[in-house]
Amino acid sequence: MFNLKYEIDWSIPFRSPYDEWLLTGMVFTLALALITSVTSLTLGTFVAVLRMSKYKIFRIIGRIYVEIFRNIPGLFWLLFFYFVFPELLPFNWGEALNNYAHYAFVAAVLGLTFDNSPYVSDIIVSGIVSIPKGQKEIAVSTGLNTYQQWVHVILPQTFRVVLPPLGSRMMHNLKNTSLAMVIAVPELTWSTQQIESLTFRGVEATTIATVFYISISMCLIFLVSRLEKYLSIDRESIKMVGS
Numbered sequence: 001m002f003n004l005k006y007e008i009d010w011s012i013p014f015r016s017p018y019d020e021w022l023l024t025g026m027v028f029t030l031a032l033a034l035i036t037s038v039t040s041l042t043l044g045t046f047v048a049v050l051r052m053s054k055y056k057i058f059r060i061i062g063r064i065y066v067e068i069f070r071n072i073p074g075l076f077w078l079l080f081f082y083f084v085f086p087e088l089l090p091f092n093w094g095e096a097l098n099n100y101a102h103y104a105f106v107a108a109v110l111g112l113t114f115d116n117s118p119y120v121s122d123i124i125v126s127g128i129v130s131i132p133k134g135q136k137e138i139a140v141s142t143g144l145n146t147y148q149q150w151v152h153v154i155l156p157q158t159f160r161v162v163l164p165p166l167g168s169r170m171m172h173n174l175k176n177t178s179l180a181m182v183i184a185v186p187e188l189t190w191s192t193q194q195i196e197s198l199t200f201r202g203v204e205a206t207t208i209a210t211v212f213y214i215s216i217s218m219c220l221i222f223l224v225s226r227l228e229k230y231l232s233i234d235r236e237s238i239k240m241v242g243s
Contacts, residue, residue, distance in 0.1 A: 013204050018195050022205065025191030026212055028105070032177040032187060033216075036112040037170045043113060044120025049150060051121065052128050066118040074115035075179050082107035082183040108180035116173045123165050127158035160231050167224035171217050188212060 013022055050062030069077070082104060086094035097103050131154060139153040159166070181190035192209045196202030 008203060009201060010204055012199055012201050013195065013208050018199070018205070021186070021191040021194055022188070022208060024186050025188035025209075028180075028185060028187040029174075029177050029212075030216070032105075032108060032112065032180060032185070033170075033174040035109055036116060036177070037173055039109065039113040040116035040120050040173065041166075041170075044117040045124055045155070047117060047121040048124035048128065051125055062121070066121055069114050070118035070122075074111065074176055075182065077115050078108055078111035078179055078183055081110040085110070104180075104183045104185045107183055108177075108185045112173065112176055112179070115176065116169070119169055119172075120166070123162045123169060124158060126165075127162035128154060130161055131157050163224060163228050163231065167220065171220055174216060174220070175213070 012018060047062050047065055050058045051066070053059055053062070085107070086097040086103075088094075089097070097106075100106070135153060135157065136149065139149040144152065177187055178189040180187050181193065184190070188209050192202060192205040195205040
């Protein structure tokens with residue numbers, strides 16, 4: 001039998017300033033996950049539209065973007081936007097970014113957005129391809145222009161189709177927020193590491209962080225399943241009215 005001498009003290013994560021660090025970490029983690037989910041969905045959708053364009057130059061641009069950002073680790077992009085990106089800008093702009101107190105958070109948002117958006121683009125493209133060709137032909141025959149076809153016909157149906165894999169991708173994006181600790185963003189993983197380095201008791205803080213991640217993931221799964229069920233019911237009602 002192993003003789004473990006580690007004595008768990010659950011009061012440590014609730015002492016000051018450790019409790020404040022954990023709370024701040026949770027807030028930063030949620031903020032990163034929410035913001036980057038929206039920005040990567042927006043950018044990924046735009047890239048998917050480029051990849052499905054009838055113009056070859058747009059398709060090439062979309063494919064190049066996906067290949068570049070998908071084949072380079074997400075950690076690289078966080079380091080790139082934090083250390084390199086300001087140096088590529090005009091001196092005054094770069095200096096302003098480096099002096100901005102919350103630039104680490106901004107760099108994390110940019111890095112996670114560009115890391116997640118190519119995968120979102122792949123999911124959106126698969127949904128666009130699955131839409132029956134007749135739907136697009138009907139949209140054209142009704143006189144809708146290209147913008148209206150995408151906004152009112154193609155994309156709404158696409159999001160319905162890809163909702164489950166899109167939800168899974170956003171859960172993965174939530175877990176990737178822990179990468180922000182390498183550029184000193186005080187998210188949850190960074191907070192647990194700080195507590196462990198000062199108290200040499202990381203089990204308690206890590207357990208709380210684990211429960212938090214699992215809880216948020218379960219909430220996201222529940223919301224996606226409810227939304228999927230709602231959309232399926234709405235789709236069935238439309239079919240009944242049409243018949």
